[in-house]
Amino acid sequence: MKTERIFIPTESPPQSLCWCGDALIDWVSGGIVHGLDGRSTNPWVRYAYRFDRAVMSPDGRYSVLYEVLGTKGLVLKEGKVLRELNRSFYHATTYEYPIALHTLPSGRTLLAHCPDEYCRLELEDLETGERLTRRTSQSPDIFHSRLQFSRDGRYLLSGAWIWHPIDMVFVFDVARALEQPESLDAAENPQTGEDWGCELHSAAFGEKDTLVLFSSDPVPGTTRAPEQDDMGSLGVYSLAERRLLSVVAPEAAVGTMLGVGDHVVSFYQHPTLIELATGRTVERWPELATGRQCSSIIHHLPPSPPLALDPAGRRFAVGTEKGIEIIRFMP
Incomplete structure (x- = not known):
């Protein structure tokens, strides 16, 4: 697989990175825009809080700054403060703030x-704060985290954990959740079989309707060499067929x-x-x-460098x- 590498020098180290078309925006540093041609624009904004990460809507209109091990978030529309967000205090200093954005074909951003x-x-209208998934059902005891929408917005993934702690992955049908909000309380994790995937540490959407899953379990029916004991295994799971397609x-x-065709970037x-077919390191x-994150529980780790993933554009920025530094994977 061919790659292209671009370096953009900056006056100071970036504090966050979000893709916006062919530019990268550092919202934590005040909304500095870095173009791939090396030009930058600084609006000289200071948010006067401990925000250390940001996410951005696919259409580029909205962004949210948040404290990854805190409870506070700030919604911006085209760079202007729109409203504030909060999450529960419960173990908030232990695991990653759960948040993700997606713009529907109608133009509404979830x-x-x-x-x-x-x-x-919960799913909300980002601009108005309208709660779209009000319900009376009881929510299961899951610490939701590392939320991500599939590229087409059909699915919402939670790289969560449950008490002891054990890392788990749950997937939700977005259209169903909007029509039947109680489905968010009927959490389903990928049915990978009894001999694999007891603990799923991380996940990413792959090609079409697949998930790439990482487990600490070995490949079923195999014995690994001692030097591979900590490597775990990678599985490809079909959401449509609800079954595990391969494990390596x-x-x-x-x-x-980050899923890239028939490969994944760790x-x-x-x-x-x-x-993905062999587990072989290509590059x-x-x-x-x-950084060393492989779970939503990150309180014991040094802060990770800013990282922006762009599955649609097959590229990432660090x-x-x-x-x-930008790496792009060529078709």
């Missing part, structure tokens, strides 16, 4: 988050992931391109530090002390 309780997932043992450690310590960028 906000997925947990505004009332750690276990109660990766040659490299796996953390946060960002554990540094970006590593892994072939790696050891000079780019990307903030460094000197600027922004």
Whole structure:
């Protein structure tokens, strides 16, 4: 797989990164726009709070700044403050703030988050704050985190955890949730079988209707060499067929992931391109530090460098002390 690499120098290290077309915006630093041509625009805004991450809607109109191990979020519309968000205090200093945005074909932008309780997932109209999933059903005891919408907005994924702690993955049908809000309380995790996937540490949407899943379990029916004991295994799961399609043992450690065709990029310590059919390491960028996150529980880890993933554009960006490194995967 061919790659293209671009470096954008910056006057100071980026504090956050969000893709907006062919530009990257550092909202935590005040909305600085970095173009791929090296030009930047600084609106000189200071938000006067401990925000350290940001997400942005696909249409580029909205963004949300938040404190990843805190309870506060701030909604911006075209760079202007719109409203504030909160999440439950319960273990908020332990695991990643749950939040994701998606713009529907109608132009309405959905906000997925947990505004009332750690276990109660909600969908809102981002601009108005209208709660679209009001219900009376009881929510199961799940700490929702690392929320992400599929590229087409059909599914919402939660890279969650349950008490002991155990990492789990849950997937929700967005259209069904809007029509039947109680479906958000009927959490379903991928049915991968009894001999694999007992603990799922991370997940990413793959091609078409697939999920790429990382488990600490070995490949079913195999014995790994001692040096592979901590590598776990990678599975590809079909959401349409509700079954596991394949499982392989990766040659490299796996953390946060980005699906790229029949490959996946792992960002554990540094970006590593892994072939899903074999688990083989195709390419790696050891000079780019990307942290050690492989769970929603991150209170014990140093802060990760800014990372912006763009599945549709098959690219990612990493903030460094000197600027922004961009890797794009060519068709």
